[in-house]
Each structure stands twice: as C-alpha cells, then as structure tokens.
Amino acid sequence: MMYFSRLKTAVILGVCLLGLLLCVPNLMPAPVSWLPWRQVHLGLDLRGGSYLLLEVDMKAVIKERLDGLLDGVRQALRPGQIFYRTLEAQPDQNRILLRLRDPARTADAMAALQPLTASSVGASTPDLDLASNPDGTITLTLSPVALSARATSAVQQSIEIVRRRIDETGVVDPQIAQQGEGRIVVQLPGIEDPNRVKQLLGKTAHMTFRLVDETANPAGNGPPPPGDDYLPMQDNPAQKLAVRKRVDVDGADLTDARAGTNPQTNEWVVNFTFNTVGGRKFADITRANVNHRFAIVLDDKVISAPVIREPITGGRGQISGNFTAASANDLAVLLRAGALPAPLTVVEERSVGPELGADSIRAGAISLAVGFLLVVAFMAVFYGLFGWFANVCLLVNLILMLALMSLLEATLTLPGMAGILLTLGMAVDANILINERVREEQKNGRPPLAALEHGFTRAYSTIFDSNATAFLAHVMLFAFGSGPVRGFAVTITVGIVTTLFTAWMCTRLLVSRWYVATRPRLLPV
Amino acid sequence: MFIKPRVRLVPDNTKIRFMRGRFMGLAVSAVLSIASVVLFFHPGLNLGIDFSGGVIMQVRTEGPADFNQIRAALAAEHIPEQGVQRFGDASEVLIRLGAQPGENGTQQAVARVRTALEKSVPGAKIVRTDAVGASVSKELFRNGLLALGISLLMILVYIWFRFEWQFAVGAVVTLILDVTKAIGFLAITRIEFDLVMVASILTIVGYSTNDKVVVYDRVRENLRKYKTMPLRDLIDLSINETLNRTLGTSMTVFLASLPLALFGGESISGFAWVMLFGIVVGTSSSIFIAAPILLLLGEHRLRRDAAAPPPKPATGKARPATPP
Numbered sequence: 085m086m087y088f089s090r091l092k093t094a095v096i097l098g099v100c101l102l103g104l105l106l107c108v109p110n111l112m113p114a115p116v117s118w119l120p121w122r123q124v125h126l127g128l129d130l131r132g133g134s135y136l137l138l139e140v141d142m143k144a145v146i147k148e149r150l151d152g153l154l155d156g157v158r159q160a161l162r163p164g165q166i167f168y169r170t171l172e173a174q175p176d177q178n179r180i181l182l183r184l185r186d187p188a189r190t191a192d193a194m195a196a197l198q199p200l201t202a203s204s205v206g207a208s209t210p211d212l213d214l215a216s217n218p219d220g221t222i223t224l225t226l227s228p229v230a231l232s233a234r235a236t237s238a239v240q241q242s243i244e245i246v247r248r249r250i251d252e253t254g255v256v257d258p259q260i261a262q263q264g265e266g267r268i269v270v271q272l273p274g275i276e277d278p279n280r281v282k283q284l285l286g287k288t289a290h291m292t293f294r295l296v297d298e299t300a301n302p303a304g305n306g307p308p309p310p311g312d313d314y315l316p317m318q319d320n321p322a323q324k325l326a327v328r329k330r331v332d333v334d335g336a337d338l339t340d341a342r343a344g345t346n347p348q349t350n351e352w353v354v355n356f357t358f359n360t361v362g363g364r365k366f367a368d369i370t371r372a373n374v375n376h377r378f379a380i381v382l383d384d385k386v387i388s389a390p391v392i393r394e395p396i397t398g399g400r401g402q403i404s405g406n407f408t409a410a411s412a413n414d415l416a417v418l419l420r421a422g423a424l425p426a427p428l429t430v431v432e433e434r435s436v437g438p439e440l441g442a443d444s445i446r447a448g449a450i451s452l453a454v455g456f457l458l459v460v461a462f463m464a465v466f467y468g469l470f471g472w473f474a475n476v477c478l479l480v481n482l483i484l485m486l487a488l489m490s491l492l493e494a495t496l497t498l499p500g501m502a503g504i505l506l507t508l509g510m511a512v513d514a515n516i517l518i519n520e521r522v523r524e525e526q527k528n529g530r531p532p533l534a535a536l537e538h539g540f541t542r543a544y545s546t547i548f549d550s551n552a553t554a555f556l557a558h559v560m561l562f563a564f565g566s567g568p569v570r571g572f573a574v575t576i577t578v579g580i581v582t583t584l585f586t587a588w589m590c591t592r593l594l595v596s597r598w599y600v601a602t603r604p605r606l607l608p609v
Numbered sequence: 610m611f612i613k614p615r616v617r618l619v620p621d622n623t624k625i626r627f628m629r630g631r632f633m634g635l636a637v638s639a640v641l642s643i644a645s646v647v648l649f650f651h652p653g654l655n656l657g658i659d660f661s662g663g664v665i666m667q668v669r670t671e672g673p674a675d676f677n678q679i680r681a682a683l684a685a686e687h688i689p690e691q692g693v694q695r696f697g698d699a700s701e702v703l704i705r706l707g708a709q710p711g712e713n714g715t716q717q718a719v720a721r722v723r724t725a726l727e728k729s730v731p732g733a734k735i736v737r738t739d740a741v742g743a744s745v746s747k748e749l750f751r752n753g754l755l756a757l758g759i760s761l762l763m764i765l766v767y768i769w770f771r772f773e774w775q776f777a778v779g780a781v782v783t784l785i786l787d788v789t790k791a792i793g794f795l796a797i798t799r800i801e802f803d804l805v806m807v808a809s810i811l812t813i814v815g816y817s818t819n820d821k822v823v824v825y826d827r828v829r830e831n832l833r834k835y836k837t838m839p840l841r842d843l844i845d846l847s848i849n850e851t852l853n854r855t856l857g858t859s860m861t862v863f864l865a866s867l868p869l870a871l872f873g874g875e876s877i878s879g880f881a882w883v884m885l886f887g888i889v890v891g892t893s894s895s896i897f898i899a900a901p902i903l904l905l906l907g908e909h910r911l912r913r914d915a916a917a918p919p920p921k922p923a924t925g926k927a928r929p930a931t932p933p
Contacts (some may be wrong), residue, residue: 137710137745167624169809277735279723282716427710432745433719440667447874454868459861466857468614497879499805502869506812509865510819513858517823519853527621542830550822553767554815557760559809564756566749569804576812608613 086596088534096502106487124489127497129568130445132438133548134278136270136432137263140255144426145238146226147175153200153212153224156178168193174521179225187220194222226468235266238425244269246428248421249284275438288383288427289418291335291495293366296377296389300326318385319406324388327379332369341419343412352407355400363399371395373375380405382415392476417448419458434567448501454484455505463512467519470609472593474515477586481511484582489575497571507579512586513550516541523609532607536599547587555580623849627896628841628904632900640696642786645793654796657803658739660753662708662746663691671732673699677765682729683858688721698876707892712742752806760811761785764818779902780821781895787817787887789807791901794886800879813887816862820855820895827851828903844900859892 097440105132106122114121122293128135150173155234157180184193186488194216201212211230216222239262246268250258259271270279302314302324341356358366369378370392374498379397380403407415460478464473485504489496522539531544532540540542553578564572658665668679676693679702683690688706696703704722704903719740726733761784769777771848793811795802806807835843850857863885870881 112884139744220655277723306615324760336697338712353709391782401864429742430740431712431742432741433716433740435738437734440736441670444874444876445878447872450872452869455865462861462864463921466614466618469612471614499808499880502873502877503864504882505869507864509862510858512861513819514860516854520851520857524850546823546826549771549826553650553764553818553822554812556763556767557811558813560756560760560763562806565758565804565808567804569808572805572808575824576815600910 086533086592086599088542088593088596091360093593094098096157096593097584100483100500100590103484103487105484106437106490110486110490114409122327122490124442124486125447125493125495126432127495127500127571128273128441129436129498129504129570130441130448130496131273132276132436133271133442134275134281134433134435136278136282136285136433138242138268138270138428139431140235140239140242140266140268140425141234141429142266143175147173147235147496148426149226149234150175150178152316152568156200157182157197157224160200161193164192164196166193166196178231178273179223182222182224183220190216190220190222197222197224200224200369217458224402228356235505236316239266239268241430245424246270246285248534250281250415252421253281253284255281257269267431270584274438275385276435278433278435281469282415283434284414285428285430287418288424289421290383290423291419292329292331292381293369294379294381295328295369295373296379297326297328298377302326315379315381315384315386317389318382320552325389326380327386327389332364332378333358333365335419337365341416341605343407343409346402346404351404352409352412354407354412354419354562356403356419358399358401358442361459363397366399367395367397368400371397372457382466387415405466413575428572444498446553448498451507452501459508463515465574467516468608469521469598470607471594473591473598474519475566476594477515477590478508480590481579481582481586482508484585485579488582489577492578494574494578495571496575498573499568499570500571503572503579506582507576509574510554511579511583511586514543514547514583516590517546518587518591519563519609526609528606532604535607536595544588548584550586551580574603617853621853623852624850625852626844626845626862627848627900628845630897631649631901631904634692634909637696638786638790638894638898641793642789645789645796648793648796649789651930652796654792654802655799657801657806658705658746659743659803660746660750662715662741664706664709664715664722664723664741665705665737666704666719666735668702668704668726668739669734669736669843670700670702670730674702675730676702676826679704679730679733682725683722685729686721686725688718688725701875708743708746714743715742722727724819740827749804753766753804757807757811757814760814761788766816768822768825769842772829775906776825776829776901779908780825782820784814784817785897786898787813787890787894790890791883791887794883798837800883805880806883807811809883809887812884813891816888817891817894820858820891821899823854823858824848824851824900825903828900840904844904848896848900855892855895855928859888863888873874 090507107124114576154171161168166189166589175182180249182193184190187236194214196212201214210355211227211233213225213227214222243260247260250260250270250272255272255275258275260270270281272281275281297309297312300309300312302308308326310316311325311329311331315327318324327543337358339357339359341354344353344355345351346353354363363605374394377389377391380387387403396591397423403415460475463474465471467474485507518539521543523537525535525538545579558573558576562570562577565573668674674695676910680693681692683693683704683821692703692705693708694703695701706718706722709718719738723735726735761781764784765777765781768780788810791813792903796804800806827850828844831847833845838846842901866881866884866888873881
C-alpha cells in the first residue's frame with residue numbers, strides 16, 4: 085500500500101506535470117499552430133455577451149406547407165371539372181378539408197388527388213394521408229413523419245440563415261446550435277445589447293415580386309377578389325395595395341444584394357442581382373407588363389410598387405422605398421442571407437455587459453483566493469504536517485481541475501467558480517478522513533507503517549462512497565440544467581474526479597516519501 | 610503548526626450520548642421541516658425569473674441611483690414594473706418586470722425599458738438583461754425539479770446498493786428533511802429561488818449525503834466489530850469516533866463558502882448563504898437525524914443480521930469484512 089514502484093511514481097508525477105502543461109494554453113496564445121491548444125472558455129456571464137434562445141414557429145411551417153398544397157389541390161381538380169363547395173386549410177389539425185359540390189364525384193376527386201400524396205421527393209412513406217369521410221368530405225392530412233421531417237429541415241435551414249445573418253453583423257465567434265425539437269441557441273460574445281441582432285432575426289425576409297392588380301379596389305370593404313391579396317404598404321400600413329397571389333419571381337433567386345445610393349435622387353436604395361433563372365423570369369415578366377405596376381413584397385408588406393417603364397433584361401434591379409442608410413443596409417443583409425423558413429421568436433434572453441462580467445471575475449477571484457487561504461490555514465492548524473501534505477495536494481488538485489477543464493474546453497461561469505471553491509472545501513475532506521483514520525489506527529497501537537496502510541485503505545472506501553453520491557447528483561444537474569448552472573455542474577464533477585486522484589495517489593506518494601526519508605517512530609497526526 | 614497539530618477540533622475519546630436526545634432531535638427537525646413546508650405555501654418562495662418568467666434588468670448609474678427618477682421614467686412609458694431596488698452598490702439598480710403576455714411581450718418590454726431609460730435617465734447603463742418567456746420558465750422549473758428528484762432517487766439507489774436498506778431510507782428521509790429546511794430558509798430570507806438555487810440545493814444534498822455516508826460507514830464497521838453491543842450504544846460510539854471528521858469537513862466547506870457569501874457579489878451571494886445554511890443543517894442532521902432514524906429502523910433487524918453467522922452484509926457485495 086505505501087510502496088510505490090519507480091514506474092508508479094513516475095506516472096503520478098507525469099500526470100501532475102501533464103496537468104501543469106495543459107494549463108499553459110490558458111495563459112498564453114499558441115506559439116505554433118500545430119500544437120493542440122485547448123483552453124477553458126469564459127462563459128458569457130464572465131466575459132460579457134448575449135445568449136438568445138429562439139423558437140422556430142412550427143405552426144407557420146405547417147401553414148405554409150398546407151397553403152402550398154391548396155394550390156396543388158385546385159390544379160388537380162381543374163382538369164376533371166370537379167367543383168367543390170369548400171376547400172380550406174386547417175393548420176390546427178394539420179390537414180386540408182375539401183367538400184365537393186357533387187358528393188357522387190368523390191371517387192373521381194380521390195383519383196385526381198392521389199398523385200399529390202406521392203409528391204415528396206425521396207421519401208419511402210407518403211407524407212400525406214388522403215381519406216374520404218362518411219360526412220362526404222375529403223381530407224388530406226400531413227403524416228406525423230412528414231411533420232417531424234419538415235420541422236427538422238425548417239430548424240436546420242433556420243440555423244443556416246441565422247448564421248449567415250449574424251456573420252453579416254461582424255460579431256466575433258458567435259455560436260449557433262440547435263436545442264431540443266424546435267429551438268436555436270445563439271451565443272454572441274461581447275455583444276451587450278443584442279437589439280440589432282434581434283431585429284435582423286425578427287424578420288423572415290421572404291421577398292417576392294408580384295404584379296399589382298390595378299382593377300381591384302383595396303379601399304373598399306369587400307374581400308379581395310380571388311387570386312389577389314390586399315397587402316399594406318411598408319411605410320404606411322393603413323394604405324393597402326391589391327397584389328396578385330401568384331409569385332412571379334422569388335427572393336430565393338437573388339444572388340446578391342447591396343445597399344447603395346441612386347445617383348439621380350441621392351436616395352438610399354438596394355441593388356440586387358438575380359441568378360440565371362430569376363433573371364430570365366424577371367425579364368419575361370417585365371417584357372409582358374410594360375406600363376403596369378409590379379410590387380416588391382417583403383413579409384407580406386409592400387416595400388414599393390413601381391411602374392415598369394421598360395423590360396429589365398440584365399438580371400439586375402433596384403429597390404427604392406424611403407430607406408435610410410441603416411435600413412437599406414439591413415435589407416441588403418437580409419436578402420443576401422436568404423429567407424427564414426418560418427418566423428423566429430426570442431423566448432429567452434440573457435445579456436451581460438463586459439464591465440459586469442469583469443466585476444464578477446474579480447469577485448470570483450477574490451473569493452477563490454480567500455477561500456483557498458482559509459482552507460489551507462485550517463488544515464495547517466488542525467493537522468500540522470499531514471495538513472501540509474493535504475495543502476500540497478490541494479494545489480495539485482486545482483491545477484488538475486484546470487487542466488481537465490482545458491482538455492474538455494469547458495466553459496467557466498460564475499457559478500462554476502463557486503463550484504471550484506466548493507471543490508476545494510470538499511477535497512480536503514478526503515485528507516481529513518485519511519488523517520483521522522491514521523491517527524485512530526496509531527492510537528489503537530499500530531506501528532506507523534501499519535497505521536498508514538490501514539488508514540489509507542479504510543478511508544479510501546469511505547471517500548469513494550461519499551464522492552460517488554455527489555458525482556451522481558451533479559451529473560443530473562448537468563443533464564437537466566442550462567446556462568451558467570451547467571458550468572457549476574461541470575466544475576464540481578471534474579473536481580470530484582481530480583479529488584479522487586489526488587487523495588489516492590498524491591497524498592499517499594507524499595506520505596510514503598516522507599516516511600521513507602524520516603522513518604519516524606510516531607506519526608505526527 | 611508545521612509538524613505536530615497544535616489543536617484538536619474536538620478532544621479525542623468523547624463519549625457524548627447523542628442517542629439520548631434522539632426524540633428531541635427528530636421532533637425539532639420535524640417541527641422545523643413542517644414549518645418550512647407551511648412557509649413554502651405561505652408566503653411561498655420568491656421565484657426568480659428563471660422560474661416565474663419576466664424581465665430583470667440591472668442598471669448602473671453615474672453616482673448614487675435616483676430610484677424615484679427611474680420609477681417615474683418607467684411610469685411615463687406605462688411600464689408596469691414589479692420592483693426597482695438597490696442591488697449591492699448604491700449605483701446599481703435592479704428593475705424587475707413580471708411575466709408578460711405572449712412570447713413577444715417579453716421582448717417588447719425589454720425594448721421599452723431600454724428606451725425609457727435612454728430618454729429619461731441620462732448616464733444609466735444597462736449591464737445585465739435577463740428575459741425569460743413563459744414557456745421557457747415552465748420548462749426550466751420542471752427540469753430543475755426533475756434534476757432534484759432524480760438525484761434523490763439515485764442517491765437512494767446507490768446507498769441501498771452499498772449499504773443495507775435501513776441506511777438508504779435513513780439517508781433519504783434525512784435528505785428530504787434537509788431540503789425542506791433549505792426551502793424554508795429560502796422562503797424566510799426571500800432569497801430568489803432560481804436555477805442557481807437548484808444547484809445550491811443539489812450541492813447541499815450531495816454534501817449532506819457525503820456526511821451521512823461517513824457516519825454510516827463507521828456504524829457498519831462497528832456492527833461487525835462489536836457483535837454484542839446494543840445498537841444504541843454502537844451508534845453513539847460511531848458518532849463520537851467520527852465527530853472530528855464530521856465537524857472538520859463541515860468547517861472546511863463552510864470556510865470555502867464564506868468568502869463567496871461575503872465577496873462573491875450580489876448574484877452569487879444568495880447561493881453561498883443557502884450553502885452555509887445547508888452545511889449547518891446537513892452536519893447536525895448527520896448526528897441528530899440520520900443516526901436516530903437508523904436506530905429506529907434497525908433496532909432489531911440490523912443486530913440480527915450482524916449476529917447471524919457468517920457475518921455477511923445484506924447486499925452481499927459491499928466490501929470485504931474488516932480485519933480484526
């Protein structure tokens with residue numbers, strides 16, 4: 085028990101040395117790029133920054149899919165001249181409801197709609213359930229598989245778009261990740277006021293180019309004619325414009341968008357470029373509709389509705405609409421990054437200014453230093469030499485904790501600093517157990533070496549038991565906690581692992597070396 | 610100080626008859642815990658925004674803050690604040706808004722407070738914003754309780770596995786008594802109950818178990834060593850033997866937490882005070898609660914187990930019997 089082979093001694097010292105080396109990356113930048121240079125990250129509560137939790141609006145995703153289907157149903161029923169009384173999307177039930185004018189034609193309608201159910205690309209199961217009900221209605225229901233596939237792709241796509249938009253703002257080192265089913269975590273180090281980011285993420289930025297229906301009168305009270313939408317103007321929401329539902333060119337066909345000024349009017353504008361497909365479509369539309377108005381619609385608001393003076397064939401265009409430099413630039417960013425598949429809502433925000441973070445670091449460091457000194461003093465006063473053995477191990481423990489956290493690239497938060505401090509307090513627990521045990525064994529008349537042997541062995545099973553329970557509790561906290569609290573769980577669990585090592589290996593090695601060197605007749609415990 | 614320890618925390622060979630006070634200890638603990646449960650329902654916990662939803666904004670002003678000015682600024686914008694209070698320093702203000710209707714409501718409230726302060730309180734700087742929507746706060750609350758519940762369960766299973774069941778039940782009953790008292794402490798002090806507090810309570814649970822394990826370990830060892838000693842005396846002996854250790858480790862954790870409470874800053878000091886309270890409760894419950902429960906549950910069974918030849922632990926796999 086108290087004997088250490090050369091190899092074992094070397095391994096223990098090696099681990100300590102390795103620990104020391106692993107701490108180095110926290111103190112200086114990497115000298116050469118090929119070295120693995122892992123370090124502890126500071127949490128946003130310490131370095132300052134913003135944490136945003138975004139929720140993807142799944143209802144909108146479903147609604148959009150159903151609206152798309154409505155068109156498909158209309159087109160499928162037209163050739164057979166199957167007329168219907170009602171055709172509506174019911175997003176709450178994930179389905180489309182169809183009521184035919186002539187119930188006798190249900191079978192025809194079912195046959196006509198059949199191809200729609202196989203429309204999904206590459207899917208083995210149909211993503212739509214087509215059913216005729218006893219009450220004479222026909223329903224097209226999205227299957228659960230299709231719903232979850234759509235939700236997954238909506239989140240994935242949103243993450244990509246969010247990343248692009250945030251990159252445009254020049255935030256350094258943003259972290260964007262999926263959380264749970266339909267949520268996205270965005271972490272923005274150094275951003276104290278995430279307002280601009282929130283504004284950029286608050287728009288889906290779905291842009292469409294559509295023709296204006298000049299015959300309709302949106303000022304009237306009646307509903308819009310079929311095939312039209314009454315959309316508000318961006319500048320003046322009270323004023324509405326009749327816009328065709330049919331989308332002629334989609335914002336997805338844009339390849340570039342830049343803010344600029346119009347040299348004639350000195351107004352801020354957004355210049356855009358279409359890809360080949362978009363350019364061709366745009367050319368066709370403008371050629372066929374000279375002297376008519378077309379509307380540029382962003383998220384169901386009309387930005388502007390200019391009159392087409394001449395065909396635009398170059399695949400380039402310009403949006404004007406009372407922009408300021410900032411709003412033109414924002415729109416350009418949104419168009420370049422692409423549209424979100426569904427609106428995002430901020431459901432949680434935590435922002436900390438860098439000065440508050442610095443205050444927290446200072447407070448944490450002071451507490452850590454004072455706590456360390458108090459514990460060291462306690463051990464020295466009550467356990468003398470064996471207390472100093474414990475104190476040396478406490479220092480090793482601290483180094484190993486930092487090393488392990490660097491290796492894991494863990495995040496250090498303010499609660500995490502509290503966790504380190506608590507670990508220090510609990511780590512000497514192991515030494516107290518050992519010391520008390522050794523003392524007892526010696527009192528019971530064992531010679532020094534035997535007292536050490538027994539003391540260590542018996543204390544260790546207690547140490548293991550008591551740490552195992554704490555370990556379990558904090559693994560749970562890590563699993564269910566979030567944010568800074570996870571930082572706490574990480575430091576405590578890492579601390580428990582290092583404590584087991586230092587108590588078992590380092591203390592024993594120190595004591596055995598000391599024993600071999602001095603051969604005392606009585607242990608000073 | 611450098612070689613021989615000068616002082617002992619507790620003199621050796623104490624022979625305090627702890628088990629004499631077992632009913633007293635259990636009664637006091639039960640009363641305190643019942644009072645805590647009452648406090649939990651009335652006035653209830655001061656839920657932090659993690660769990661209640663809402664907005665907290667910490668504002669730093671130039672010079673001492675003028676609370677009336679800030680209140681007026683918010684009132685002018687018709688922002689229904691739930692509190693404008695000092696937060697540590699005289700120049701630090703905490704503005705609190707209740708849960709807002711709808712997920713967008715929370716975000717709009719943040720923006721409105723920001724503009725109100727910019728307009729009417731020059732020099733004020735928002736250094737921290739926490740805004741939690743209703744759905745997230747519900748989830749956080751559920752997950753917090755889940756973490757707490759599963760931890761207790763795992764500790765029960767672990768101790769059951771390593772010791773006899775009487776030990777496991779004793780430990781978990783004591784832990785529940787400890788946790789309720791910590792909650793009572795939170796209710797009285799009005800320290801905000803948030804995620805960090807869940808961490809604090811879990812740490813108390815871990816620490817307190819740790820403490821119990823040491824006493825129980827000694828009880829188990831003595832059960833094998835002194836086959837004929839009455840359980841009551843045996844538990845007393847075990848507590849006395851481990852008294853230095855029980856108090857010593859409590860002292861070190863206490864000393865480590867104290868600077869956090871004193872210098873850790875407003876946002877962590879609540880955590881530290883709860884820890885300090887929990888250490889005191891956990892230590893005393895190891896002696897006055899966990900051991901008496903073991904005595905009540907094990908008076909006949911544990912002795913018979915130990916007396917039955919061959920002396921084999923009930924779990925069968927705990928560890929080799931201690932050498933004489």
